[in-house]
Amino acid sequence: MSTPLLEVKNLKKFFDTPRGKLHAVDGVSFKIEKGQTLGVVGESGCGKSTLGRTIIHLLESTEGQIIFNGEDITHINKKKRHYINENMQIVFQDPCSSLNPRRTVEETVQEPLLISKRLKSKASLQAETERLMDLVGVDRRLRLAYPHELDGGRRQRVGIARALSLSPQFIVCDEPVSALDVSIQAQVLNLLQDLQKTQGLTYMFVTHDLSVVRHISDNICVMYLGQLVETSPSKELFVSPLHPYTKALLSAIPSTDIYAKRERITLKGEITSPIDPKPGCRFAARCPYVCDKCNEPQRLEELLPNHFVSCCRAREINDL
Amino acid sequence: MLETETNKNAFLSVRGLTVEYTSDGEIIQAVNDVSFDLYKGKTFGLVGETGAGKTTIAKSIIRILPQPPARVVSGEICLDGQDLLTLEEEKMCKIRGKKISMIFQDPMTALNPIMCVGKQITEAIRKHEKLGRRQATQKAKEMLETVGISGERYHEFPHQFSGGMKQRVVIAMALACNPDLILADEPTTALDVTIQAQVLDMINDLKNKYSTSMIMITHDLGVVAEVCDYVAVVYAGRIVEMGTKEQIFTDPRHPYTVGLFCSLPDINSDTERLCAIEGLPPDPSNLPKGCAFNPRCPYVTEACSGGHEGYIPFVDLGDGHMCRCTNLEKIERGDNLEHAAVRG
Amino acid sequence: MRHKELTVETRIKKEGQLTQVMHRLRKNKLAMAGLYIILILIIVAILSPFIAPYDYTKMDMSLKYAKPSLKHIFGCDDLGRDIFSRLMYGSRASLSLGIIATLVSTFIGIIIGSVAGYYGGKIDNVIMRLLDVIQAIPGMLLSIAISAALGSGFINTIIALAIGGVPMTVRLLRGSIMTIRNQEYIEAAEKINATKLRIISRHILPNSIAPLIVSVTMGIGNTILMAASLSYIGLGIQPPTPEWGAMLSAGKPVIEKYPHLCIFPGLCIMVVVLAFNMLGDGLRDALDPKLKN
Numbered sequence: 002m003s004t005p006l007l008e009v010k011n012l013k014k015f016f017d018t019p020r021g022k023l024h025a026v027d028g029v030s031f032k033i034e035k036g037q038t039l040g041v042v043g044e045s046g047c048g049k050s051t052l053g054r055t056i057i058h059l060l061e062s063t064e065g066q067i068i069f070n071g072e073d074i075t076h077i078n079k080k081k082r083h084y085i086n087e088n089m090q091i092v093f094q095d096p097c098s099s100l101n102p103r104r105t106v107e108e109t110v111q112e113p114l115l116i117s118k119r120l121k122s123k124a125s126l127q128a129e130t131e132r133l134m135d136l137v138g139v140d141r142r143l144r145l146a147y148p149h150e151l152d153g154g155r156r157q158r159v160g161i162a163r164a165l166s167l168s169p170q171f172i173v174c175d176e177p178v179s180a181l182d183v184s185i186q187a188q189v190l191n192l193l194q195d196l197q198k199t200q201g202l203t204y205m206f207v208t209h210d211l212s213v214v215r216h217i218s219d220n221i222c223v224m225y226l227g228q229l230v231e232t233s234p235s236k237e238l239f240v241s242p243l244h245p246y247t248k249a250l251l252s253a254i255p256s257t258d259i260y261a262k263r264e265r266i267t268l269k270g271e272i273t274s275p276i277d278p279k280p281g282c283r284f285a286a287r288c289p290y291v292c293d294k295c296n297e298p299q300r301l302e303e304l305l306p307n308h309f310v311s312c313c314r315a316r317e318i319n320d321l
Numbered sequence: 322m323l324e325t326e327t328n329k330n331a332f333l334s335v336r337g338l339t340v341e342y343t344s345d346g347e348i349i350q351a352v353n354d355v356s357f358d359l360y361k362g363k364t365f366g367l368v369g370e371t372g373a374g375k376t377t378i379a380k381s382i383i384r385i386l387p388q389p390p391a392r393v394v395s396g397e398i399c400l401d402g403q404d405l406l407t408l409e410e411e412k413m414c415k416i417r418g419k420k421i422s423m424i425f426q427d428p429m430t431a432l433n434p435i436m437c438v439g440k441q442i443t444e445a446i447r448k449h450e451k452l453g454r455r456q457a458t459q460k461a462k463e464m465l466e467t468v469g470i471s472g473e474r475y476h477e478f479p480h481q482f483s484g485g486m487k488q489r490v491v492i493a494m495a496l497a498c499n500p501d502l503i504l505a506d507e508p509t510t511a512l513d514v515t516i517q518a519q520v521l522d523m524i525n526d527l528k529n530k531y532s533t534s535m536i537m538i539t540h541d542l543g544v545v546a547e548v549c550d551y552v553a554v555v556y557a558g559r560i561v562e563m564g565t566k567e568q569i570f571t572d573p574r575h576p577y578t579v580g581l582f583c584s585l586p587d588i589n590s591d592t593e594r595l596c597a598i599e600g601l602p603p604d605p606s607n608l609p610k611g612c613a614f615n616p617r618c619p620y621v622t623e624a625c626s627g628g629h630e631g632y633i634p635f636v637d638l639g640d641g642h643m644c645r646c647t648n649l650e651k652i653e654r655g656d657n658l659e660h661a662a663v664r665g
Numbered sequence: 666m667r668h669k670e671l672t673v674e675t676r677i678k679k680e681g682q683l684t685q686v687m688h689r690l691r692k693n694k695l696a697m698a699g700l701y702i703i704l705i706l707i708i709v710a711i712l713s714p715f716i717a718p719y720d721y722t723k724m725d726m727s728l729k730y731a732k733p734s735l736k737h738i739f740g741c742d743d744l745g746r747d748i749f750s751r752l753m754y755g756s757r758a759s760l761s762l763g764i765i766a767t768l769v770s771t772f773i774g775i776i777i778g779s780v781a782g783y784y785g786g787k788i789d790n791v792i793m794r795l796l797d798v799i800q801a802i803p804g805m806l807l808s809i810a811i812s813a814a815l816g817s818g819f820i821n822t823i824i825a826l827a828i829g830g831v832p833m834t835v836r837l838l839r840g841s842i843m844t845i846r847n848q849e850y851i852e853a854a855e856k857i858n859a860t861k862l863r864i865i866s867r868h869i870l871p872n873s874i875a876p877l878i879v880s881v882t883m884g885i886g887n888t889i890l891m892a893a894s895l896s897y898i899g900l901g902i903q904p905p906t907p908e909w910g911a912m913l914s915a916g917k918p919v920i921e922k923y924p925h926l927c928i929f930p931g932l933c934i935m936v937v938v939l940a941f942n943m944l945g946d947g948l949r950d951a952l953d954p955k956l957k958n
Contacts, residue, residue, distance in 0.1 A: 187584035187597035216586035253518035255543030
């Protein structure tokens, strides 16, 4: 296997709050191979968005290591930051707030090119803008439209065009389809898949929607309160989830198959606070299999090939 | 076929409901000739995309549409033999909360942030039932217990509850006076999946316990599958297909319904590529003639513009399965899903 | 609400933001009335040496306290000077004081406010506490103190009036910047290597300036009132240069016998403040990009 495009080792991001340290991301490690998609799933507040933002340096990590293309980019200077920004981009969730309401589509798509000073002449700038708009399927006549004149799907496409304009290798997609209607959602997902093929992109796809993540990812990480609880190839995760949380999460999805009677694992209680959490499994308070050993810190273990679980009773529960 | 007169046997019977909005001198058809029946103890799902008019339908039933800009042009809404649209406001006030109550999408805006949750439920009870303060408080605590919140949290404020808990409080408030009809407007959209599962389970339990009728508004077909008995698919203010849950989920006939199912990534199987519905929902101030879906429809023919009447009538597919489409012969039974998959 | 495709299709040339704002403003009758009053006053101020019927210094003791008449439509003051002419000349001082002082304070406010709002943290804290100190002193008192310390005169009066207005501008701008700073498009701008100056000038200010424009418009009216008050108590613009506040003040001792000395300057101040407020109100609606044309 070649070197992965991105490797994250024991990444931590803490926030200081008046009530204590908020462990948004707490010791996360994973690798993404070039041209693949890593899905990161979890419920709101599990730190999945923070993870994405920390990797691409929109937030600075507290601890840990980020290796991009074999190069350590955990701590960077200004020059390095330019390099990273040109190679790692982000597509945001909210198509309303991710575009400047006072700039036209053209201005938004063009801005990265203008700043990078890659294209000298006005004509080539114009040509590149049009190429990008064609690429993401935004009609050229909408060049001068303002974001509020566009629908959600088109706005999201403009956001994707902006992210693509510097031809990055890696894109963090932070819930890019959550705010869209089903029919539009499918269009945008297809677009992202097409772009991955034609542009050779690598994605980290952050979402709470499990059916979307299964559809688009090669590998999946399941996060709970800042920690990885399970990571596996995506098909396998849905066939044989090993962690109790993943099991509950999968069984909670309302299925459109009305005849499939599935055993639903309903979790008790709600997500606990990520502020100064106790050592040990963070899911313990809601877990149906809780035992004394759960109070000790848990480690990710490879129970099946490429399938890692962080649960002390995983073997026992799954008869492995 | 739906009769033009209201159905006396149904608990709630809506006929020919048409609602318009006026915005900047333009008239927007939000709801167009919507008719359906809801029987006691059953749940009716309204599915559709943003702006399809689902919420407007619910708001017209409970009569909380802001008028103007909205205007109910025509139609009848009959609850238990009583026409709600011609009722005086005073009497409607008594029905709201007591007979019909509504659960909104965002629990944050539905609760008063500076009043403890118990008090808010107590107030709702005292408004409609002649109970003393103490009895009402007792009942409010019982309601909290019913939705799975400890009665000891009576004196806590909304900000002390998490999103799922707040939605439970809202549901407790809606159930406080044992209403006969609950209008639930995307009650779980703002919640996480595991919490959504809890709330849906709870809604199902409560429905069985009190045999309440319910209208469930959602864009999530999975939620419909979980709780609804009957389903209507709404597109651009019109019901395009309607039937029992089984009919719609196993044998969707309208191209839009088929498209919706195909757009969903399936959790249980692999699809290389989703077959998205092309194009965008229409501009509501300038709807296409006839079937509003025709610009996006793969089967479109000339008949789709509706001829002189300008609209497509319902076709009865048997057993109450209705569909507004002129090309049903072309879209062979059972063949439609595969066909759509090939197209993608 | 769904978008309107038509507006986009028909817009072939890029309309400037200003054109769009003017288009919306034109629909608001009150705001347009305010705008016209202000424009007329500015023209009068500029042309006053040519259109004033009399010289503002020309005294005629025979006309002392003359009542309004056809010859002197607003009457004459204690030295027999034509009030109408003096009001026309006075609009120069009043308007220029109001506009310039407000612009100066806004300019300073934008710089300080952007820094405080964008950087936040310690810098913000220090700036805000300093401004708290300024704001703890009543605005009028502050202007009087500065004016008294610096002495009277046009420039000094502007300084005295401008300083009092800075904290309000800073607070307003800082507030709106802080909400905009958390928008995702600011993060996106950071991600495409935009410099801080570019982020502030292209992304933050254009989106946070709307409430400021409104407050500036209304602030001008307020500053004119303050300038008038300063002159009223003998600071600010000095005689014989006519200024509305000073004229009001001069009429005060005889207000019972000759009310016209006070009524007309007072009316002028009122009309101009009202005009600016009406325009400000209209601008607030017109500047919202989400409202339809």
